[in-house]
Amino acid sequence: MDAPLNLPSKFPVTQMHYNGTWGQILKLHLMNLFLNIITIGIYSFWGKTRIRRYMTSHITIGQDRFEYTGTGKELFLGWLKALLIFIPLLICLSIPIINIPAFIAFFGLLSIALYLALRYRLSRTKWRGIRFNLAGSIKEYFMISIKRTFINIVTLGWKIPKSDIIRWSYIANHMSYGDLKFSYEGDDSRLRKIHLMTLSILIGAVLVGLVPLIGSGVMKGIEKIEKSAVQNEQSQLVRGVATIEATSSPEAYDEDGYPKGDEVVADPNTGFEKSIFIGIIAFYALFGLGFIGRLWYQAALWQEQMRGLRLEGLRFKSDVIGKELAWLLITNILLIICTLGIGKPIAAQRTLRYYITKMRIGGDLEGLLAKQDKAHEKSGMGDALAADVGFDMGM
Amino acid sequence: MIDLSPRFLDGETSQSQKVKLSMTEQSLIIKSDNQTQVLWVYSKIFVKEDWSGSIGGIFGFKDSPDAGLFIHDRKQFDHIQRKLHSRHKATYIVPTQFRYLFLLGLGAIAAGFLLFPLLGHLSSFVTYLIPYKAENKLGDLVLDEISKEFEPCEDKIALESLQKISNRLIPPLKNQKIIPKLSLHESREANAFSLPGGHIAVLSGFLADAKSENEVAAVLAHEMGHMIKRDSLEVFVQSQGMSLIISLISSSGSYGGMAEFVSFMQGMNYSRKKEFAADEFGTQLLIKSGYSPKGLSAFLNRVEEGQKNWAGGATKYLQFLSTHPETKERIDRIEGAHKSGAYRASLSPAEFKRLQRACQG
Numbered sequence: 001m002d003a004p005l006n007l008p009s010k011f012p013v014t015q016m017h018y019n020g021t022w023g024q025i026l027k028l029h030l031m032n033l034f035l036n037i038i039t040i041g042i043y044s045f046w047g048k049t050r051i052r053r054y055m056t057s058h059i060t061i062g063q064d065r066f067e068y069t070g071t072g073k074e075l076f077l078g079w080l081k082a083l084l085i086f087i088p089l090l091i092c093l094s095i096p097i098i099n100i101p102a103f104i105a106f107f108g109l110l111s112i113a114l115y116l117a118l119r120y121r122l123s124r125t126k127w128r129g130i131r132f133n134l135a136g137s138i139k140e141y142f143m144i145s146i147k148r149t150f151i152n153i154v155t156l157g158w159k160i161p162k163s164d165i166i167r168w169s170y171i172a173n174h175m176s177y178g179d180l181k182f183s184y185e186g187d188d189s190r191l192r193k194i195h196l197m198t199l200s201i202l203i204g205a206v207l208v209g210l211v212p213l214i215g216s217g218v219m220k221g222i223e224k225i226e227k228s229a230v231q232n233e234q235s236q237l238v239r240g241v242a243t244i245e246a247t248s249s250p251e252a253y254d255e256d257g258y259p260k261g262d263e264v265v266a267d268p269n270t271g272f273e274k275s276i277f278i279g280i281i282a283f284y285a286l287f288g289l290g291f292i293g294r295l296w297y298q299a300a301l302w303q304e305q306m307r308g309l310r311l312e313g314l315r316f317k318s319d320v321i322g323k324e325l326a327w328l329l330i331t332n333i334l335l336i337i338c339t340l341g342i343g344k345p346i347a348a349q350r351t352l353r354y355y356i357t358k359m360r361i362g363g364d365l366e367g368l369l370a371k372q373d374k375a376h377e378k379s380g381m382g383d384a385l386a387a388d389v390g391f392d393m394g395m
Numbered sequence: 396m397i398d399l400s401p402r403f404l405d406g407e408t409s410q411s412q413k414v415k416l417s418m419t420e421q422s423l424i425i426k427s428d429n430q431t432q433v434l435w436v437y438s439k440i441f442v443k444e445d446w447s448g449s450i451g452g453i454f455g456f457k458d459s460p461d462a463g464l465f466i467h468d469r470k471q472f473d474h475i476q477r478k479l480h481s482r483h484k485a486t487y488i489v490p491t492q493f494r495y496l497f498l499l500g501l502g503a504i505a506a507g508f509l510l511f512p513l514l515g516h517l518s519s520f521v522t523y524l525i526p527y528k529a530e531n532k533l534g535d536l537v538l539d540e541i542s543k544e545f546e547p548c549e550d551k552i553a554l555e556s557l558q559k560i561s562n563r564l565i566p567p568l569k570n571q572k573i574i575p576k577l578s579l580h581e582s583r584e585a586n587a588f589s590l591p592g593g594h595i596a597v598l599s600g601f602l603a604d605a606k607s608e609n610e611v612a613a614v615l616a617h618e619m620g621h622m623i624k625r626d627s628l629e630v631f632v633q634s635q636g637m638s639l640i641i642s643l644i645s646s647s648g649s650y651g652g653m654a655e656f657v658s659f660m661q662g663m664n665y666s667r668k669k670e671f672a673a674d675e676f677g678t679q680l681l682i683k684s685g686y687s688p689k690g691l692s693a694f695l696n697r698v699e700e701g702q703k704n705w706a707g708g709a710t711k712y713l714q715f716l717s718t719h720p721e722t723k724e725r726i727d728r729i730e731g732a733h734k735s736g737a738y739r740a741s742l743s744p745a746e747f748k749r750l751q752r753a754c755q756g
Binding site: 019024027028030031033034035037038040041050053057058060063064065067094126127128129130131177178368369370371372 | 402404405406407408409410411443444445447448449450451453461462463465467486487489491495496499500502503506507510536639640641642
């Protein structure tokens with residue numbers, strides 16, 4: 001089970017494993033789909049729990065499996081509670097003026113989605129019978145998120161690595177395993193170079209992609225000005241003709257009731273539509289390339305997040321790399337497209353497997369002595385709210 | 396070499412102990428260092444994590460939910476599992492075996508067949524409860540959305556001509572609570588939409604394609620049929636209900652693509668019944684207004700031809716085809732009811748030609 005070391009040799013190193021199979025996860029999803037249809041969607045909360053349980057319980061450290069203890073009932077009740085917040089928020093978003101504070105609230109919800117989802121899920125996850133937990137306050141995390149987002153905007157993205165590390169630092173320093181607290185000390189300077197490189201690629205790709213779009217837009221503007229001038233002339237001409245042929249004469253129509261005369265000319269917009277279509281395709285292709293480039297930063301960030309994490313004498317290391325993340329993303333997209341969406345659970349499992357198998361834990365795991373802490377009754381509402389704003393952690 | 400001996404975790408600390416198990420008729424005895432550690436009665440033991448290949452399975456005990464017995468020997472796991480109550484033998488109720496999947500698949504198809512008509516009836520009822528004021532507001536919102544997709548066209552001459560045709564159709568509708576409001580939009584698609592609140596959006600592609608004033612009047616009359624029956628509002632209510640169900644069905648986060656596809660297909664068209672009803676209403680309206688229903692069948696005939704000729708005209712009618720099913724049957728019904736193509740025109744040939752060139756500036 002033990003993997004080659006990259007840490008000081010006095011530490012035993014244990015690699016994490018994911019043991020789920022694609023056949024089983026596909027069968028589970030098909031079953032959930034059928035049961036969801038039969039129950040008009042009500043089963044989805046129990047289905048989601050079953051998937052999470054399958055995925056979590058197939059992660060192992062050494063011989064010990066993780067356990068997921070969340071229930072469908074918790075998610076269902078959490079969803080009902082979340083609706084009470086989310087529906088008024090959606091209504092407010094469509095009302096002028098009120099939508100400004102509503103948008104801020106929505107954005108706030110978006111910024112704490114990770115925290116909300118993680119808090120519920122950690123409180124329902126056990127290893128060796130001991131619960132994980134995420135303490136801390138939503139308000140504090142929200143303030144940190146808002147502040148850091150503001151700084152990111154003001155510095156035109158320069159401070160993104162520091163912001164990412166500060167946010168993770170808050171989460172990691174409030175995580176615990178039983179009575180043992182995790183600690184985290186990060187170093188954002190390690191991320192600066194890769195951040196600047198990948199951000200420049202992204203911005204450059206977007207700017208280059210915008211050129212054909214802006215070009216098409218300018219062409220459209222010129223065409224419109226020319227058109228409106230011609231239209232004015234033509235409309236005056238038509239009015240003159242219409243006055244002469246003021247009443248409809250039967251001779252003007254054929255026997256089926258169709259007017260005799262010329263066919264309508266072809267639409268002159270065709271050429272423009274083609275060029276704007278090519279412009280949009282080029283924009284998305286370049287944006288996609290820029291986005292893929294950012295995966296190198298994501299990999300470096302994940303490595304850094306694990307590098308500074310401690311639990312008693314345990315240290316963590318992740319070998320996630322950008323090239324492999326990009327390959328994973330591209331193949332997952334192809335898998336989902338080729339299977340018309342049915343392969344999405346397999347793609348989620350591939351991602352989970354990749355992240356898990358790249359994790360190594362250094363230190364004496366056998367000697368780790370954590371005592372059970374009191375249960376923290378976090379409701380499923382946070383998880384449901386996070387899902388409402390589109391944050392589902394792929395599970 | 397993997398150690399296959401069972402391990403026990405008491406749920407209070409993370410330290411596991413290698414244990415030996417002995418089984419009696421009523422209980423499982425967990426021993427450590429030849430001393431009884433705990434005694435679990437079978438009626439309270441449950442499978443905490445199901446058996447899975449190389450990683451084994453875990454048993455739990457109801458009275459101490461954090462405790463766990465980790466088993467890595469399949470025979471041993473099965474042996475204990477057999478002693479448990481049927482509800483406690485697995486973490487799930489329905490196992491993922493092909494026969495269950497097959498049965499559930501059949502059940503889902505049956506549920507789908509029941510769900511669609513049920514949702515239709517429910518939507519009709521909800522639509523009936525919605526006040527006209529609310530429908531008008533919704534109509535304005537929907538028109539805004541349509542205007543984002545099809546750019547509105549301020550061709551006053553074309554709009555005047557359209558209004559002239561519409562004005563002839565309106566008198567028979569005088570007792571109705573909704574009056575049609577026409578808007579013109581730029582598009583190469585040959586189509587017109589009835590929206591909530593009496594809005595009828597006409598696409599310039601349809602006017603360019605129309606061969607006579609009678610055809611324009613016929614399509615407007617048909618859309619007025621949808622308007623009077625509040626079909627678009629009903630479809631809106633239905634699609635919202637369906638969206639809710641779809642979002643629940645897809646919320647397991649794994650078949651969103653498929654669910655969205657089903658939702659898209661569902662939201663695309665009026666039902667066959669609604670189309671026939673709108674045709675019937677339109678036919679009567681055309682006759683009362685001095686137009687001929689043959690205008691509608693002539694337009695539909697062209698759509699039908701386009702359907703057969705994908706390489707040519709089909710793309711022009713793609714939008715129409717996606718929102719109006721059953722073309723052939725509709726033509727037969729309209730032509731069966733009314734043979735004559737004679738009608739009284741309101742527009743001069745020049746005005747009609749100008750209408751055909753709507754939005755072409």
